[in-house]
Structure formats: structure tokens, C-alpha cells
Amino acid sequence: MLDLSYIRNNQSEVKALVQRRHMNVDVDRLIEVDKERRRLISEADELRAQRNTLSDQIPKLQGEERAGRIAQVQAIKMQLSSIDAQLEPMAEEFNDLYMKVPNLLAAAVPSGKDDSDNVEVRRWGIPAVFDFKPLDHVELGERAGLIDFDKAVKVAGAKFYFLMRDAVKLEYALIWYALGLLEQEGYTPIKAPVLAKKDILQGTGYNPRGEETQIYSIADTDLAMIATSEISIAGYLTGEMLDPKAMPLKYAGISECYRTEAGSYGRFSKGLYRVHHFDKVEMFAFTKPEDSESMHESMVSVEEKVFQGLKIPYRVVDICDGDMGGVAYRKYDLEGWMPGRGENGSYGEITSCSNCTDYQARRLNIRYRADDGSAQYVHTLNGTAIAISRALIVLLENYQKADGSIEIPEVLKNFMGKELIEPTART
Numbered sequence: 001m002l003d004l005s006y007i008r009n010n011q012s013e014v015k016a017l018v019q020r021r022h023m024n025v026d027v028d029r030l031i032e033v034d035k036e037r038r039r040l041i042s043e044a045d046e047l048r049a050q051r052n053t054l055s056d057q058i059p060k061l062q063g064e065e066r067a068g069r070i071a072q073v074q075a076i077k078m079q080l081s082s083i084d085a086q087l088e089p090m091a092e093e094f095n096d097l098y099m100k101v102p103n104l105l106a107a108a109v110p111s112g113k114d115d116s117d118n119v120e121v122r123r124w125g126i127p128a129v130f131d132f133k134p135l136d137h138v139e140l141g142e143r144a145g146l147i148d149f150d151k152a153v154k155v156a157g158a159k160f161y162f163l164m165r166d167a168v169k170l171e172y173a174l175i176w177y178a179l180g181l182l183e184q185e186g187y188t189p190i191k192a193p194v195l196a197k198k199d200i201l202q203g204t205g206y207n208p209r210g211e212e213t214q215i216y217s218i219a220d221t222d223l224a225m226i227a228t229s230e231i232s233i234a235g236y237l238t239g240e241m242l243d244p245k246a247m248p249l250k251y252a253g254i255s256e257c258y259r260t261e262a263g264s265y266g267r268f269s270k271g272l273y274r275v276h277h278f279d280k281v282e283m284f285a286f287t288k289p290e291d292s293e294s295m296h297e298s299m300v301s302v303e304e305k306v307f308q309g310l311k312i313p314y315r316v317v318d319i320c321d322g323d324m325g326g327v328a329y330r331k332y333d334l335e336g337w338m339p340g341r342g343e344n345g346s347y348g349e350i351t352s353c354s355n356c357t358d359y360q361a362r363r364l365n366i367r368y369r370a371d372d373g374s375a376q377y378v379h380t381l382n383g384t385a386i387a388i389s390r391a392l393i394v395l396l397e398n399y400q401k402a403d404g405s406i407e408i409p410e411v412l413k414n415f416m417g418k419e420l421i422e423p424t425a426r427t
Helices: 004-009 011-020 027-060 063-100 137-143 149-155 166-184 198-204 229-236 289-309 359-364 388-398 410-416
Strands: 119-124 188-191 195-197 223-225 249-258 277-287 314-318 330-338 346-355 367-369 375-377 379-387
Touching (some): 004 027, 011 027, 027 063, 166 388, 195 198, 229 277, 229 379, 289 330, 289 346, 379 388
Antiparallel strands (some): 249 277, 314 330, 330 346, 367 375
16 A cells, blocks of 8 residues: 555645556545544544543542533543444545555556557567467367366366376476576575465455455455465565565465456467466565665566576566556566467467565555664565466477477476477377
8 A cells, every 4th residue: 555644645646646557546535534534533532531531530529520520421432432433434435445546656667558558678589480380279288188178167167277197297397497496596485375364465455355356255254265476475474574684585485376367358368378277486575665676677587587498489568557457566577479379479478577665565564674773664576487377378389399299398308207298189
């Protein structure tokens, strides 16, 4: 969340921020509710002070004077009950509005309405030119007996899948490959819980309820299934005061991820690209404010190392304000080359990396002691190392051969114990 005093003192700027992000937040109503809420809280504080003073006098009084003081105290209690009754729904409305206010944006964030306005920063690798018509990962996976979507529909419904045979080995090879690289970069491995409490989800900026939620909630509990280990790792240090000498704290989170994927996403959402469940290795960092921008660049460079090692052509994209969620201050995506997309192939998102500044830390109350002794909020950052479902897409499509077999990337051959995945009939 933003500092509330900033919102109060910069209403025009906050309205412009909301408009720039194409979000629906009633800033005027937030200010109005905040003002009335503070008035009632102040009134209640004054009444409590009066009540305490009168209550202290009662034991020293007798007769009518004592009865009068007791009556005054009772009257104040009734006033306080009335104020509390007004404050309860007002606090709920205030929190709902306040939580919707997005993070600030870096000055360099491009302006735009959607992903078509994102700005390419750089490219790496040259897309392969095949001497045959390349297949998409769905057909490749089915030919090689690696992926079964049809049987998954019977078990769990659309947007689920079975990974089979070498695809299972390939998943774990990718995890070990990414984990080893991240450890070399100073990231501590952490296996994250796949369930989180409502306040942790809200603290990281994920809405666990409502029609637009991307979160699966567990009925009759305060728990929901995480969409990314970012949620669990951010919650790991909730309410703590961190040692500035220990920062940055860098974690390599391994978890299963669950997403409702509500809404329509167009023709390129088929197969593994947009699914309800996948495994992921996620980078997460807690830094001092002055270090977060350099950490952001470092995390993007690690994402690039992962896919350079796999020899997957990609481009880095600077995400525009209209395509960015409310939590990120700045965000980059890596888009990998997907030969099976359309007639001539195209790039598709394979990682994201966001600097969330102190937006999440404010909600989760994660701070550190600054040099002047004051308590300051840390900055949090997150970035995808490997999202298995999308990594499988680019590996299958870029390493395919004319006969439907799939070559194993050099960095994964030791993990896999083979160099080639042969086509196999489905059973």
C-alpha cells in the first residue's frame, strides 16, 4: 500500500496514477471516508479520556454526586457504542478502498493501454529456421507421449494436464538446473507452503475473493492456494525487523502454483501456456530502498542467464503502465521464441520480474533499522527463474526435429541421462 499521508497530501497525483494504470479506484471517496473515520476516532478518544477521568472520581464521591458521575459514564458508554457502530462498516469500506490504490510508477515506465504498448529493450539469440513446418508444443507433446490433455479433462477439467515419461524428468531437470544457477547467484533455496492466509495474500496484493480473483480459496477456511511462491516468501518475514547488514535477503522459492485463469486470453492461450496448475522456481528479494533498482536489474540478468544456458532466443520487454498490475513499481518480462505460434512463430511471456518497492512491506509490516535508528520499510522484488509449463513450451518447440523427436538442451543432458526424446505412441 502507499503511505496514507502521501495519498492525503497528493490527491491529484494519486488520481492521475490510478487513471494511468487504467484502474477503478474512487480516490475522492477514500479521502472522504478517511476524513470521517479520523473525526470519529478523535471523538471516541476524547470521550474515552472523559470517561476515564469521571470513573477515577466515582470512588471519592457519595450520594447524588456519585450517582450523577455514574450516569455521565453510562451516557459516554452509549456514545462510544454508537461511534463504534458507525466505525465498523466505515473501516471495512476504508480498507477496501485503501488496498485498491496501486503502487507508484517509475518515471521510465512506458505509457500504454495493454501489452501491445510494451517496449522491447533487447533481444538475445536468433530464432531457428526449420527446413520443415514446425509443430506447436501440444502436437509435439502428444506425438512423443509427453503430455495428455484429454485424460486430464476427465480428471480435473480444462486447463489441466498430465506430464508423462520424459516430460516428468524434464520438469525436474529444469528445477535442478535453475536451482543450481540461483545458488551460484547467492539465493537460498526455500520450499514454500502452497496455502496462505487471507491477510498474507492481501498483503502481497493478491485478492483472494471476488469475480476477478486469480486465486482458489479453500471453503470454510481463511486459506487460499498460492498463485506463486512470492506470496509465501513475502509472508515468511511478516511483522519482522530485519538486520540491514544481512540484506539483501535472496530466496529461490520452489512451489506448485494454482491460478483460476479467469477471463479470455486470446488464441495463444492453448495447451500449457495458460493452465490452472504448474510448478515454478521463483526469485524473491528483500532489500534496502536504495538497493532495489540495482537488484531488479540483477534479477532480470539472472533470468536471462537461465534461458541463455538453455539457448532459447528471447527478448526483454519493459511493461507499460496499462499492462502492469497494481503492485509493481516497474516490471520486465522475458518473452521466449515460440516457433509453434501462428504461421511464423512469435514471442510469448516466459518470465516476469517486478520491483514492488515498499508496497508489500507496508502491508506486511516488514522493516529494518536504518543508520539513524529509525524503522524503515524494506523493498521487495520477485522474478521467475523457471515456470515449468512455459519453459516446456519453448524447449519442445525450439528443440524439435522433423521426425517429431526433441533434442535435450546441453545443460540438461546430465540431468536427463539422454540426448534425445524419441516419439512414442500414447498409452
